[in-house]
Amino acid sequence: MSGAASSARARRRPAEPGALDVITDAFHLLRSAPLAVLAAYYAGAAPFVLAFLFFWSDMSRSAFAARRSLAAALGMALMFLWMKIWQAVFAAGLRDLVAGARAAWGWRRVARLAAVQTALQPPGMLVIPLALFLMAPFYAAHAFYQNVTALGDGSGGDVREVARRALRLATLWPRQNHVVIWLLSPWLLCAGMLAAFGAARLVVSLTPELHHMQGLLWFAAALMLIFLAVLPLAPFGCAVAANVAALLIVAPRMLHALLGMQTVFTLSGWHAVFNTTFLMSVFGISYLCLDPVMKAVHVLRCFAGEARRTGEDLLVELKRARRETERKYGAEA
């Protein structure tokens, strides 16, 4: 009886779109997006990532970290808002592509966008790591803040309205959301990389014999450890990070080999790789590669999720059909 009931419920439940499908659509959306839309993303994210790397390096090593931490933290907060505002602009550009209509930009819309992002995004820096640590609500917390980026473009609704819509869509299609996070989330990549680095330090401190390992052996062992820790957590992110790391390692050596330029990378060998600055740089650049796809996925998810109630997808199809009809009959006339 219960089996029949559950199968009946399953029949009633609408089919959940596949994660790979939405990721494929996201890639195509990014490919077909004008360069200006991508430029909007990197105008916000690239300065933030760079500032974060400087902040990390300065705060973790500088003797004057305590003296300038306040001003630096304030600067980082402003950079974070700067990034979130531009990400919302980027998401708005993608949404315009999906909806086939271009919403006009004005000062009022920009102000509303800035207000929404400023009000809703900052707690995410605390909530998302906490949720990742607790595991269970991570997918919803992650999706909520991505949805705020996708929906809070200032085109409609105040802060409360955007938060309500984002929260409603955050729990939409959880299986798809989990797979998307597993494949694309920079947070899991970050967690995996930190875990691998921490594990490497722990293993080395527990086994003094490892001090005698040679550079290449070290590298191979560390690589294996990183792959073991990161690969199951973020397979696609791991591939991206491996490419970025290879670029950072190989490029100075190529410069040395081809142009004779001696840099600290070529002089210090593998020492230049095993430090947190290198690790964070790899993560930062990987984030810049992965996050646009994640944003595009959530733009599509939000569009499809809202369309279930508003029928916006049908309206878009109708609009397109009307346009085509007008074009066709207009041309014939």
Next chain:
Amino acid sequence: MKIAVLFVLLMLAAPLARCATPHPSAAAAPVPAGELDSAIETVVARPEFAWRLPRERLAAEEAAGETGIFTAFWRNAGDMLRKAAGRVWRVIRRWGQWIDDLLEKWDRRRAPRPSARDLDWQTSVRLLMFALLAASASVLAILLLRLWKRRARARAAAAVAVPATPDIRDDGVKADALPSDEWLRLAGDYAGRGDYRLAMRAVFLACLSHLARCERLTVAAFKSNREYMRELERRARGRPALRAAFAGGVSAIEHVWYGTRAATADDLARLEANRRAIFEDAPPERAAGAGTVAALLMVVLLGLFAFGVARLFTMRFRAGDVYPAYSSLRSDPLGTRILYEALSLCEGVAVERLHESLAARAGEPAATVLFLGAPSGNPLYVDRHAAAFAGGMIRDGGRLVVTFMPRNWKSGDGDGGGNADKGEEEDEADAKEPKERKRDEDRPEAQPVSLMALWGVGFEDLPADQAELAFLAPGFEPAGLPPAVSCHTSLVFTNGAPEWRTVYARRNRPVIIARDFGRGSVVLSAMSYFVSNEAMRRERHPALLAWLLGPHRRVVFDEYERGLARQRGVATLARQYGLQWFAAGLLLLALLFVWRGATVFVPPPAAAGGDARAVVAAGKDSKAGLTNLLRRSIPPGAVLATCVAEWRRSLGSLSRKQAGRCAELEQLAREAARRPPGKRNLAATYSRMCEIAKRR
């Protein structure tokens, strides 16, 4: 052998000592301790040597009452502004200095210039890099300028290209060989002639070409129609109408093209309906949305980001903790860079780092060679020849200073104190591979000899407390040495031969010993802490350091044996063999190739009438363009005469035989031109002319 270091070091010390003419900076006067102290004080004040230690000062400041988050914020903001202003002023001053230098160099040009050999390789590489950057910037600027100028007339200019018609009957013809408009024009031609089969194929190829342009699919010779359908399913998931239209088109063309069904006008009409659906669903305007400004912005952003990352690594590695402990490149507490920098500030002291083999340094003046942070407890193995050679070398006047890595505080455990837990290594002899030992046993002269054993010095661990001191040995002559020095190691020397004088001892066991060899000397120290950057701030002993350096004013910090070796790359070799201009030439060719690909040399027509949506022919190279131009520009009757004229021009001055051939060819060309157009038979005449031209 990992520590053949001593051999190398002694190779440095000895040849330098042999030199008959003294080096101006190698006068035998020790560095004054006071001067060294003030130099160290100056260097320590630099920001790169400010580690976490100044927190103590901050805490003191806060304790003095300057607490309060807002006070601190405003004070910091003021500091930041002041620093920013100072930085701007420094930049302005630097520019002024640069202009002054430039003017000075300009004046100096009249004086004899140094030869090219005087420029080191780094300078030339730098010059090359600047030249490359300048060339790249110029090319980029030119391309952008041309792009900007061409933007308004691009479409009109593109209409000039007349693509050659591919053979549509060929199964291997690619859809992107022509733009969709051209395929449709062909389809119209074939339909007008009643050849619906070819017309349908042209329409289908137009569809593929259009979809490829919209980036819905990628045209490839090996792909089947089914693969195109799969690709479209993937890339146009949200476009069911488009996929249905394409599937209909595939079905229609496959029946007609591969099947036995005869094509009719109705089939063509159905396919045309599908084609319209495809074109309407995926308008090309969407794909062509990239703006020049956005592209420029992206390039600038990426460039700035790459520059920022490079700057970050430079800043991060300036601390030098990527180098081995006690390296003179490290500015963190474990390094010895403060000593290096301070010595370079002392008047008349020449300091250098060794990043390469010293074999090429023979003939240089005597020097003090510092090998700081040698693997602890290492007996300094070298082969017998090297040992004999080394002894002779030091006797000629060189001074060798070896300080050993700190050992653990408690012998046997891994709990180090201070910087004692870094860099601990096993004995070199123990680490030797069995194969290497066997090989050495076969050659007695190559069997390793421990210099420590030869000199009658050994090691042992004497457990020590963290604050334990080593005391100046009673009766040691040089005055001014500190009475006590912090040890930070459990290592002590044993079995000292009577020639060795104990300088410092811990619990009556020597930790610093010295010995004269002829005119030279050797100093061995079981402690390394007192030369470290940390010690320069916490516990500085300038007198001890000055004594350590000895009488020489030339100090060499060995980095080569730590693995910090400068390796020669392809570029170094290329420069050695004078190939840099060849490489520059190749680069220039590459740039010209890019320029050729990016620039349209055919001038646009004066009036841009006609179809504004005409596009450049995709898949056509410049040769095809030239062929088309010739077809358009030279009337058929004048082709042969033009060929003869071009051939004659290519020969330059003519010999009598060639002049005769030329006259013969011109006669043939004239005869061909006089005939009516249908009876010219240009190909046969051309073949005959070729035979005449090749005749010997």
